[in-house]
Amino acid sequence: MAAMLSSCAVNLGGVTANYYRMNNYYVNNHLSNGTHKLVIHNQHDFESVFGEGAVMGRNGQPTRVDFSRQFVVALILPETNRQTSVEVALVRRLGDRLYFSYIIEQGHATSYTMRPYTAIVVDRMEPSDVVFQQVTRQDLENAGIQYTGPSIVRPPL
Numbered sequence: 329m330a331a332m333l334s335s336c337a338v339n340l341g342g343v344t345a346n347y348y349r350m351n352n353y354y355v356n357n358h359l360s361n362g363t364h365k366l367v368i369h370n371q372h373d374f375e376s377v378f379g380e381g382a383v384m385g386r387n388g389q390p391t392r393v394d395f396s397r398q399f400v401v402a403l404i405l406p407e408t409n410r411q412t413s414v415e416v417a418l419v420r421r422l423g424d425r426l427y428f429s430y431i432i433e434q435g436h437a438t439s440y441t442m443r444p445y446t447a448i449v450v451d452r453m454e455p456s457d458v459v460f461q462q463v464t465r466q467d468l469e470n471a472g473i474q475y476t477g478p479s480i481v482r483p484p485l
Contacts, residue, residue, distance in 0.1 A: 338463055340429065340471040342422030345454045347401075349416065350447040352390040353378040355404055364404040365460045370395050377402065378447075393449050401428050401458055402447035411435035412444040415477040417463050419448065426455045429463045431477065 356379050368374045371393075380390040393400055403414060411434065418429040430446060450456075468475045 338429075338461055338467050339422065339427055339459070340418060340420070340463070340467065340473060342420035342427060345419045345421045345426055345450060347416075347419050347448045347450045347454075348391070350391045350393070350400060350402075350449055352381050352383060352388065353447070354381045355379075355443045355445055359404065361406050363406060364402070365458075366400070366402045366404070367456055367458050368400040368402065369456070374400060377404075391449060397452055398449050399452060399456055400447055400449055401426070402445060403428070403430055403460060404443065404445040405432070407441050407443050408434075409439075409441050410437055412442065414444045414446040416446055416448060417468060417475055417477065418473065419450070421454055424455050424457055426450065426458045427461060428458050429461050431463060431465065431475070 356377060359377055364377075366377065368377065374393065374395070382388055382390055401419075405412065405414060413431075413433045413435075415431050415433075416428070417431045418427070420427045420429070428448075432444075465475055
C-alpha cells in the first residue's frame with residue numbers, strides 16, 4: 329500500500345477522473361486507530377483493510393474491484409462518537425497526479441462509536457500518485473464548483 333499526503337494548498341484544477349464509489353464494506357477492526365490515506369493496488373492489501381458488508385435488497389452486494397484494471401483510494405478516519413460524514417468532493421487528474429478532494433462534516437454526539445471512511449474505485453489508466461486534500465464547501469464555491477453532496481443535519485440547540 330502507498331499513500332501520499334496532501335500539501336497545504338488546495339488544488340481544484342485538472343480534468344475529472346473516472347471513478348465510482350465503493351459501497352457495502354466496513355473497516356476491519358484490527359486496523360490501527362487514526363487517519364489512514366490509502367492507495368490499494370491488490371486484493372490482499374484490500375482484504376487487510378476492508379471486510380464485505382452486504383445488505384438485503386437491490387444494490388446490497390459489495391462493489392467489486394478488478395485489481396488488474398482498477399485500484400482503490402480510501403480515506404479512513406479515527407473512531408468517533410460524533411455523527412460524521414466523509415464525502416468525495418472531486419477527483420481530478422492534473423499531470424501525473426490524481427487529486428482526491430474530500431469534505432468532512434461532523435454533527436452531534438451519539439451513544440455509539442463509528443469508523444467514518446470513504447473509498448473509490450479508479451481506473452488504472454489514471455495516475456496512482458494520489459494527493460489527498462480536505463476541502464470545504466467554501467473552497468469549492470470559490471473555485472466555481474457546485475457541490476451537491478450530503479450535509480450533516482445538526483440538531484437545534
